[in-house]
Amino acid sequence: MQVRNPPDAPQPARCRATTTCPYCGVGCGVAVELEQDQDSVRIVSLSGDVAHPANHGRLCVKGSALAETLSADGRLTMPQVRDEAGVLREVSWETALDLIAARFADLSRTHGGESIAAYLSGQLLTEDYYVANKLFKGFIGTPHLDTNSRLCMASAVVAHKRAFGADAVPCSYEDLERAELVVLVGSNLAWNHPVLFQRLKQARIDNPLLRIVVIDPRVTDSCEIADLYLGLRPGSDARLFNGLLAYMADRGRLDRLYLKAHTLGFDAALKAARREDCSLAAIARDCDVDVERLETFYYWFATQLHVVTLFSQGVNQSTSGTDKGNAIINCHLAGGKLGLPGAGPFSITGQPNAMGGREVGGLANQLAAHMDYETPGARELVGEFWNAPNIPQGPGHKAVELFAAIERGEIQALWIMATNPAVSLPDSTRVRAALAACPLVIVSECMADSDTLAYADVVLPASSWSEKDGTVTNSERCISRQRGLLAPPGEARHDWWQLAEVGKRMGYQAAFGYSGPHAIFREHARLSGFRNVAPRHKAHKAGSKPLAASSIRRLFNIAPLAELDREGYDALRPIQWPVRRGEKGELIGTLRLFEDATFNTPNGRARLVPVTPQLPHQALSDATPLRLNTGRIRDQWHTMTRTARSARLMNHRAEPFVELHPQDAAARGLQDGALAQLAGRDEQGSVRGDYRARVRISHGQRQGEVFIPMHWNDHFASHGRAGALLAGLVDPFSGQPESKHGAVDVMPLPCEWQATLLIAPGVWGGHEDLAGAMTELEGCYWARIPQTTLVRCQLAGEGQPDWALWCERHLSVQAGLWAQDVAQGGISAAGFREGRLIWWLRVTAGAARSDRQPNIAWLGECFASDQLSALERRSLLAGRLSGQADVGTMVCACHQVGELTIRQAIQSGDRCVEALGARLACGTRCGSCLPELKRLVEEERSDERTDSLEMA
Numbered sequence: 001m002q003v004r005n006p007p008d009a010p011q012p013a014r015c016r017a018t019t020t021c022p023y024c025g026v027g028c029g030v031a032v033e034l035e036q037d038q039d040s041v042r043i044v045s046l047s048g049d050v051a052h053p054a055n056h057g058r059l060c061v062k063g064s065a066l067a068e069t070l071s072a073d074g075r076l077t078m079p080q081v082r083d084e085a086g087v088l089r090e091v092s093w094e095t096a097l098d099l100i101a102a103r104f105a106d107l108s109r110t111h112g113g114e115s116i117a118a119y120l121s122g123q124l125l126t127e128d129y130y131v132a133n134k135l136f137k138g139f140i141g142t143p144h145l146d147t148n149s150r151l152c153m154a155s156a157v158v159a160h161k162r163a164f165g166a167d168a169v170p171c172s173y174e175d176l177e178r179a180e181l182v183v184l185v186g187s188n189l190a191w192n193h194p195v196l197f198q199r200l201k202q203a204r205i206d207n208p209l210l211r212i213v214v215i216d217p218r219v220t221d222s223c224e225i226a227d228l229y230l231g232l233r234p235g236s237d238a239r240l241f242n243g244l245l246a247y248m249a250d251r252g253r254l255d256r257l258y259l260k261a262h263t264l265g266f267d268a269a270l271k272a273a274r275r276e277d278c279s280l281a282a283i284a285r286d287c288d289v290d291v292e293r294l295e296t297f298y299y300w301f302a303t304q305l306h307v308v309t310l311f312s313q314g315v316n317q318s319t320s321g322t323d324k325g326n327a328i329i330n331c332h333l334a335g336g337k338l339g340l341p342g343a344g345p346f347s348i349t350g351q352p353n354a355m356g357g358r359e360v361g362g363l364a365n366q367l368a369a370h371m372d373y374e375t376p377g378a379r380e381l382v383g384e385f386w387n388a389p390n391i392p393q394g395p396g397h398k399a400v401e402l403f404a405a406i407e408r409g410e411i412q413a414l415w416i417m418a419t420n421p422a423v424s425l426p427d428s429t430r431v432r433a434a435l436a437a438c439p440l441v442i443v444s445e446c447m448a449d450s451d452t453l454a455y456a457d458v459v460l461p462a463s464s465w466s467e468k469d470g471t472v473t474n475s476e477r478c479i480s481r482q483r484g485l486l487a488p489p490g491e492a493r494h495d496w497w498q499l500a501e502v503g504k505r506m507g508y509q510a511a512f513g514y515s516g517p518h519a520i521f522r523e524h525a526r527l528s529g530f531r532n533v534a535p536r537h538k539a540h541k542a543g544s545k546p547l548a549a550s551s552i553r554r555l556f557n558i559a560p561l562a563e564l565d566r567e568g569y570d571a572l573r574p575i576q577w578p579v580r581r582g583e584k585g586e587l588i589g590t591l592r593l594f595e596d597a598t599f600n601t602p603n604g605r606a607r608l609v610p611v612t613p614q615l616p617h618q619a620l621s622d623a624t625p626l627r628l629n630t631g632r633i634r635d636q637w638h639t640m641t642r643t644a645r646s647a648r649l650m651n652h653r654a655e656p657f658v659e660l661h662p663q664d665a666a667a668r669g670l671q672d673g674a675l676a677q678l679a680g681r682d683e684q685g686s687v688r689g690d691y692r693a694r695v696r697i698s699h700g701q702r703q704g705e706v707f708i709p710m711h712w713n714d715h716f717a718s719h720g721r722a723g724a725l726l727a728g729l730v731d732p733f734s735g736q737p738e739s740k741h742g743a744v745d746v747m748p749l750p751c752e753w754q755a756t757l758l759i760a761p762g763v764w765g766g767h768e769d770l771a772g773a774m775t776e777l778e779g780c781y782w783a784r785i786p787q788t789t790l791v792r793c794q795l796a797g798e799g800q801p802d803w804a805l806w807c808e809r810h811l812s813v814q815a816g817l818w819a820q821d822v823a824q825g826g827i828s829a830a831g832f833r834e835g836r837l838i839w840w841l842r843v844t845a846g847a848a849r850s851d852r853q854p855n856i857a858w859l860g861e862c863f864a865s866d867q868l869s870a871l872e873r874r875s876l877l878a879g880r881l882s883g884q885a886d887v888g889t890m891v892c893a894c895h896q897v898g899e900l901t902i903r904q905a906i907q908s909g910d911r912c913v914e915a916l917g918a919r920l921a922c923g924t925r926c927g928s929c930l931p932e933l934k935r936l937v938e939e940e941r942s943d944e945r946t947d948s949l950e951m952a
């Protein structure tokens, strides 16, 4: 019965607000409805912000599930300090901050500021980043401040600087809609930037002349909209684009006027390209692509002016990622395909604020506000602006090298913010050892399930999305407000506040006495305009007086935003940098850069860079014959600390997996759904990493290559760390690791049984209880999959455990139902407390996945029920009600529609995505699953065609 409030009771107030999604670099606007009563504020609904220029109201499945990730459970709420016994103990903020400031001051005195380092994240807001950069580089005096954005787009940053003289992305999302040709290189846009993919898909519908080319070793869901697919050999991108440059030159498709007037270096770049045979046949051979497809791509690119080449981690995460970026940019410059509507090279960032970090100097080779150490006068300019005594002399260690310096003992204190390097960095086992040996590790984090916390000496509870207040910059240079809507739980505090408090305790009260993010943003905006003058070549041309020696021209300039008052900052609408004032004083952003073909180099010309293609540095061998590709999946984000809190996001790919070609699987005796083990080798030939995962056989995978997701951490899988397999080899210019080109072998994981265990939340404290219980089972694999009313665990192991004893010992209550198939070695069982289902177990013998999959959704209802009916109780051991079908792997996370349900619907006559939507509702909300639905339709229809041909 619903109880109504009495008429005179105060009604909760409702209001609307807008903010920005914290996941990918698309940077979608989010509209929320808030309900406020005397005690609290809640988000009651969430949707895309129709007024935001990035998404115009769309959200992908991750964005639309944001409200499901906000529970205070599993949040860090108190500062902690590790005591002499090695136990983390809760302390006050005063104690934690005093300790950090004292240790930093002591280290500065005894070992110098360079013994202190910071490792930040593209999850931080610009204001957090700004204060961190100022504290470490300006006052502690260490250049060793880097960010996990190094793993994502550092190669593109260097490519931009080499070509344009500034880390400047020329394009806007709108250019995708105005192009005649869009080339996706190393980018599974459909999964990694879903809203941008939807915009591109709509653009193709609106403009039938728009062509789309996908260049990727894997056939991904982005191929749904491709007119042409090039499944190139991993690492051959530079050869492909060098060949394109030569093709354009040979076919008279260069823009000679543009090259002559606005660029330098074309001859050298072409000469470098021609060092190898530039015949189509030779390039097709080296890139392992069909020669006709290659020629089609080259012809389309060379003959269209309005071309956007969108590139992402598939290009960047390489030991020659910078050169690959420049090989792409070279082709755009050579054809004058830049600075026009619908034209330009377009690097898409992975993280929500990778660009914001670059703006403030969050990379170790940067100083601040788009200035670096190499620029004469930059150190002095920044030092003067900050009134900072300790600006470092030169660049610091980039991410991988930073952890090597910790390993060598050169870094004595490390402050990690909003990132999980124990999982995400390559050679992560070595990274863990370095963290364990570091005398002082401080971790600012909001979630308790970050593996890096295990190495923390000081834990600082941080605010999270919906609580943090500041700005982010997306892939198209658009600055948006991420608004603080809810109060952080417990004693959690903002990252900028934590940094500023340490700065003040170290004696720098004046520099860090910020009243809030508004004050920080204004200072950041002022620095962007501080002695930032017009281009030298323009000033000379105009005959104006020589520039002051201390002036440094930067494209990044948002100085007009420094005038925003608090209300103006709070109300700031998305705006693309550079920002200027119009004639009426209005703020004007910049949709597209280089429209006047003037670049940020000393002479105003863009530079073509000679590129020598290189193979991946992680070498294949007899022991590691398979090329390893790592990447993101549709419904998870980073190391899952946030997205694993949403049950529906866990079900698309519930376990770590390895995708491989049918012939590679057959050669190793691997079947779809079985468990496999992957290992790499280090330089000495010793095993590197141990990754265990479910096999997915895929025709979209090239033979000799495998793909694994990058997300799983130790809280959700026993052996799911992709980074453990990778060597810490990096691009020499950008320092970006070669995460797309590991070398591994795959083999069946020996196991004698597999099990599905469902357990009520709270029976086990977390993954430690599961891992501990598994040691008694001779367990070799587990994956933990939190759901709304239960926690699902997939287990595998060897031997013949005494299951009854194990259940009694570890599952809090004895089995109330038990069925054993002695001949088959199978067990089904369930445990109850006061009539309520507490656990459910099914064990099957052998290494193959059982055909009898339980209906987890129905069992979830049973776990939620206070009193099971007789029928439900009778059906428990079967794992489903009689007549209930297996729905299969989840495809539509919004409406929880599984693959088998969809295939059955297609077989019974729903032969298009629209018909499936009408019948099952799949694909009708956020649209993230539409490519997968289309692929299933095509697969089923091609099976039908094959069947009818065989019958004929």
Ligand code: SF4
Residues within 6 Å of the ligand: 021, 022, 023, 024, 025, 026, 027, 028, 055, 058, 059, 060, 061, 062, 063, 064, 193, 194, 195, 196
């Ligand atoms: S595409 Fe999805 S994950 Fe990326 S910003 Fe938009 S809603 Fe967030």
